[in-house]
Amino acid sequence: MLQVHFIKENKEKVLNGLKKRNFGNPEIIDQILEIDESRRATQTELNQLQAESKQVSKSIGDLFKQGKRDEAEAMRAKVATSKETIKNLEQQLGQSEEDMEKLLLQVPNIPHDSVPFGKSEEDNEVYKAWEGGLPTLHESAKPHWELAEQYNLFSLDLGVKITGAGFPLYRGKGAKLQRALISFFLDENTAVGYEEIQPPLLVNEATARGTGQLPDKEGQMYYVEKDDLYLLPTAEVPVTNVYRGDILNQDELPKMMTGYTPCFRREAGSYGAHVRGLNRVHQFDKVEIVRVEHPDNSYAALDKMVEHVGMLLNKLELPFRILRLCGGDVSFASALTFDFEIYSAAQKRWLEVSSVSNFETFQTNRLKLRYRDENGKTQLAHTLNGSALALARIVAGLLENHQTPEGIRIPEALQPYTGFDMIS
RNA sequence: GGAGGAGUGGCAGAGCUGGUUUAAUGCACUAGUCUUGAAAACUAGCGUACUCUAACGGGUACCGGGGGUUCGAAUCCCUCCUCCUCCGCCA
Incomplete structure (x- = not known):
């Protein structure tokens, strides 16, 4: 399995390699790069939300300890909404990773420069x-x-x-x-x-x-x-x-x-x-x-x-x-x-x-x-x-x-x- | 196959009545100080992956795997795997 970042940085080389193998479906490379892009965007968003909710949860703990029950309850309600978004983003991220794996498994190794062209x-x-x-x-x-x-x-x-x-x-x-x-x-x-x-x-x-x-x-x-x-x-x-x-x-x-x-x-x-x-x-x-x-x-x-x-x-x-x-x-x-x-x-x-x-x-x-x-x-x-x-x-x-x-x-x-x- | 116990960072090992643990402490390791040199001592660093950033430096996830409860899980629940002890079977 090739690494995504290798494909990203060596797109031409990869495509030439696939050509040498007579690989029938070179569009897969663009699909991989697309999914990678959207996956990273999803992760960035998710990580930000997770960081926020982590902070809030911590402060709820502090408030309870200080006996400020009402404030804590209010915070609790607030966090509940972002929880749904987090779950969705997690799912989305998982899906991207799955899709990516599926595509990557279809891409053969890039032949060494010394490998001659040929069909059979x-x-x-x-x-x-x-x-x-x-x-x-x-x-x-x-x-x-x-x-x-x-x-x-x-x-x-x-x-x-x-x-x-x-x-x-x-x-x-x-x-x-x-x-x-x-x-x-x-x-x-x-x-x-x-x-x-x-x-x-x-x-x-x-x-x-x-x-x-x-x-x-x-x-x-x-x-x-x-x-x-x-x-x-x-x-x-x-x-x-x-x-x-x-x-x-x-x-x-x-x-x-x-x-x-x-x-x-x-x-x-x-x-x-x-x-x-x-x-x-x-x-x-x-x-x-x-x-x-x-x-x-x-x-x-x-x-x-x-x-x-x-x-x-x-x-x-x-x-x-x-x-x-x-x-x-x-x-x-x-x-x-x-x-x-x-x-x-x-x-x-x-x-x-x-x-x-x-x-x-x-x-x-x-x-x-x-x-x-x-x-x-x-x-x-x-x-x-x-x-x-x-x-x-x-x-x-x-x-x-x-x-x-x-x-x-x-x-x-x-x-x-x-x-x-x-x-x- | 049956019964019971346990799986935490390179190793050992705490936490496991859920929220100063951002995973204590020790050992090992790396760098520095000291030393002629070494040891000792002291100081600092010390996991993996993904991600943001030109860079400095951040963020997230991971306490056997997966799933769940909760605002919050190493800690509670379910499930699978592995190891240990005992019983059974057996080359």
Whole structure:
């Protein structure tokens, strides 16, 4: 959520940003500024009346104490009239605030200057292409869902039996591979300074609101009605909310956290080759990295995160490229996003495995996550997050790219975690 | 799930028979005085948000959240949440 005073002071910038996003309703900015104006007028009037009535009430108290009953009674009658006005103004103020919130929730973040113009994912810029040349596989190479069957690694059918479509069941070396990847990622992340967090998997409404899943993406989350809780769609939600409402000292920044959680997404949507196997499922495992940064450092931090994720993929020996998302594809809350895609030689397509974003103050404004600057003033911090990494598609990529006629080779970096170097 | 108790500023803690509380007091913190320096002592400052003002400086709201009674609520009433104690259940 943008801050009103930011919109007020940077109207042109905001409008240009919306244009870059191909945002259909730029008039909303003028509506916001109008409501802000009238809201402030209402508040000024209300505050004046409140100050008066406060004074009068006090003097009534004094009069009673002095025993001047009649005078006090007269004052009482006088105040009663302004009370009605106060109530109305309070209501009006509340309404303005509500209207304002509604409008602000519809305004996406302003894209960073480096974000290219464009309408859809086809316009994303290749920020870093894969230089090594794309791998080619042997004749009988298979997609991961066939490999899973051949080596008994996971079963979608059993998931259907137990739960429903999109809930894979991993078994044997497939299950072990999951566990190995989770440990590997967490160890790599903590090694560079991220604090490991194991959060609750169900979150309350305030938390879901803090990172922006509510109200915008309500339908994408599983909801437990009886307890009014949501199953988390990503660890970003609970982990970023760790510091919700806090005012940190400047020297406490940055806060770096990493967490593994299963992720639950309803993703009502398409079926077919693109979502076969593990390409898109309702439950998958992901290790997330989250940072709370000083605004001056957030873009340097973003670079570091991108570099870190690239390092992980290198260790897993997966060919990947990095995209800078264009204005039309960058997510609602993000100012700048880099997507990582690994190349699946078996599916002959790129698979998105990580998305690393800087949200600037868009989340912290809702979270009320601030720090105290050198002058002692509170300022909104910046938040960033990225997948490091999302398992299901990494598994797909590992199985497909490292398959040999003799079996599936486990990258060296992962072998200490799996305890085997081959799936055969 | 049942019964009882409690939620006050960074922390501790008073106020809770409604009106000198504009939230006492202590600790912590910041600045100054003193000191070679430090400690101690003393003096002053010390919450958040919104808002008015060119600025100095004002105003309003907030005592777990929301609502109500009243001229006036930290204080009374309703409701929700959380924590503590005991009982029950339980990985």
